[in-house]
Amino acid sequence: MTALGILYPGHFADDDFARIEQxxxxxxxxxxxRTEAAEDHHRADAPRDTASPERLAAGVEGLRLSGAEAVVWASPGGSFDDxxxxxxxxxxxxxxxxxxxASSTSFGFVHAARELGARRVAxxxxxxxxxxxxxxxxxxxxGVEVAGVRAAGAVTAQQIAGWGEAETLALARAADVAGAEAVVLPDTAWHxxxxxxxxxxxxxxxxxxANQVTVWEALRLADRRVNAPELGALFTREPIVQV
Known part of the structure; x- marks a missing residue:
């Protein structure tokens, strides 16, 4: 049994992790x-309090007691803000x-792009x-080239957590551009x-x-590889040798 530790701010899409575990x-x-979220707002500076060392340290003891082999801070905003x-x-x-x-979702995106050999993303x-x-x-x-950025402008995690298949597919399609080798969806409040x-x-x-990459990053830290086709190419392809 491999136990993965996830520190998750708030509660908006935490059920995604139970689905991934299955x-x-x-x-x-x-x-x-679940760590305490400072506020439910997606301003660029909002994650700073959420990611304070005190808040993160408060969540660590429970993971240690659970026998987790690695820990990932599951907040892209809270991990790239500085x-x-x-x-x-x-x-x-x-x-x-x-x-x-330990790692974070943001570093997980960088490592996952390298794993897939995706040098250019949308x-x-x-x-x-x-x-x-x-x-x-x-x-x-x-070291990941960004071919384009499309932002939908939602201002709260609660809004994003309410998005379904139609909204998710529409934004991914709108963001995709010619030459992008992968499309990145960076929010852990998003199902x-x-x-x-x-x-x-x-x-x-x-x-x-974000949630897929968070769990993959924890598996990487624990030196585990898992084949799970429903979780996409990241969980089915052999690692790319970088040159």
Whole structure:
């Protein structure tokens, strides 16, 4: 049994992780601890309080007791808000507090794009343009070229959590551009686990969503590979050797 630790701000799409756990198989356990969200707002600066060391450390003890082998902070906004170096420091602090390998959803996107060999991506963000642009800057700092950014302008996690298949597919299609080798959906308040395969079939390319990538990143830290076709190309392809 491999236990994965997820620190999740709030509660808006936490049920996505139970769905992902079911798709991964019986020997993977996804342990989720909800951290206190400062406010339900998607301003570019809103995640700063949510990602404070005190809030993250408060959630770590439960994961340690659960036997988690790795921990991932499941908030793209809360993990890229302080730029590339600040995000590294945040992960180092989290690893020290947990006594476990640690990462974040934002780093997970960079690592997942490399895994797929996707050097150029399109970003389909449900929130404001300012926050989407900061995320795109983070990807660029990680060596991932961003071919285009489409932001839907939703201002609360509750709004995003209410999106279904139609809204998700429409935004992904609107964001996709010629030359993009993958489409990225960066929000853990967004229910996407049920739609990954549908999106990939509609777009004809890999799709990386925040909750899918968060769990994949935890598996990477735990040195586990799992074949789960319903979770898309990221969970079915052999790793790409970077040159």
């Amino acid at each position: 798709l991964l198989g019986s020997d993977i356990r996804v342990d989720l601890v 730029d590339w170096e600040g995000a590294h420091e945040q992960v180092r602090d989290l690893a020290r507090a947990a006594g476990l390998p 970003v389909a963000a449900p929130g404001p343009k300012e926050a989407a642009d900061l995320f795109a800057d983070f990807l660029r700092a990680g 996407t686990a049920a739609y990954v395969r549908l999106l990939e079939e509609a777009l004809g390319k890999p799709v990386l969503t």
